[in-house]
Amino acid sequence: MAASSDDARADTFEGALGEAAALAARWLNGVRDAPIPPTAGIEQVKDALGRTLPDRGPAAPLVLSRLAEAVEPGLIRMHSPRFYGWVIGGAQPAALGADWLVSAWDQNTALRNVTPGVIAAEEIAGEWLLDLLGLPATAEVGFVTGATMATFVGVVTGRDAVLRAAGWDVRENGLAGGPRVRFLAGEERHGSVDDAGRFAGLGTPSLVAADDQGRMRTDALRAALAAGDGPTVVCLQAGNVHSGSFDDLAGAIDVAHQAGAWVHVDGAFGLWAAAAPGLQHLTAGLARADSWGTDAHKTLNVPYDSGITIVADASALHSSFSQQAAYLPSSTEGSDPSDRVPELSRRARGVPVWAAIARLGRDGVADLVQGLADAAAALAAGLRSVPGVRILNDVVYTQVCVSFGDDETTRRVGAALDEAGVAFASPSRWQQRAVLRFSVSNWLTDEAEVERTLDAVRVAVDAVR
Known part of the structure; x- marks a missing residue:
């Protein structure tokens, strides 16, 4: 009927x-x-x-x-090229179109034998990511919801690996009764690192001193590692959320590995610097870490639900996350996506990543990342010409932190900018003072949009003063 x-x-x-x-x-x-x-x-x-x-x-x-x-x-x-809040990118047309197809296809992307079409696209995307970021070709890539879960996967894999090296099988025995795992992170780490540590049962990280740009001090890391012993996970940072600065990855990784620690790099938006020749100096030594996390939404401008977790030791990753059941037709020719992430049921979130990279190509990805950094530098240069403005960070990547004098004036300028609606910068607090933080993350932010932003800031300053 x-x-x-x-x-x-x-x-x-x-x-x-x-x-x-x-x-x-x-x-x-x-x-x-x-x-x-x-x-x-x-x-x-x-x-x-x-x-x-x-x-x-x-x-x-x-x-x-x-x-x-x-x-x-x-x-x-948030798609606006003059939206600079919270390190949020936009969505390129090819990636958005692929995201719609993913929803239409509605594939549960857990097992290679069941949904080979979308898994093929995800596996190629993973191979391209390793190539673009200069990471080991033998590493494995998992697609998760965002940077928090990407760090969670790296921390859990590291936790299990260092406990296994100490003679404790956490998969079999759980955490209770086993050796305590030390968890170290910089004092200016992102809050998602704390979340990952709590989710992993490690608690809040022990904090290592940072310099005035938020970079973990390698000498302080060495001292912190020497002050204790036992299984250890260290979380480094590629891209401070206020300054954009990068930890001394090469030096810190060497120090951590000398102490037998697992090293995870939180590169939610900064990991992509490795794909731009003009910015690769920021990520020197990156490939020597044990795991990495990033979010394709923030810099590659793929729609949300595009976190990426990468682990150098595939067997360690599988040991922590693989699932087996009689009703699951597991692959005999390679690992399944469910071996790399916490979920079994999930959408094919790696397909829009494939589409973005396929559209841009190697040079296009480099141009995108370099263009964001160039726009941040141009924005900082223009802001310096505004009376009373002080740029508080060394603008090395995509972040510009600004003070407009005292805290009250800074807050009022931010409110005036927001009310006018032409541009948006997120209010925050850094170095014991109120700041406006401009996070340049959108693929549409070019010279013209920077000029429109500067005009909007000047109007807001005039309105306040």
């Missing part, structure tokens, strides 16, 4: 996806010029969506149209 018009089975994919495409294009076409802040709050959006559950809803295109009309006023335009 045919479905009636109020039955969801009457909906067509052509109708729903056609409406979604039109709505998405309308939103994205406004990215460059529309105001950045939302204009509606949560309660207003709930009212527009409708709070009462209907007995039956309208056809799918009407549902989507209503959704967009209600929700868009409550959205912040």
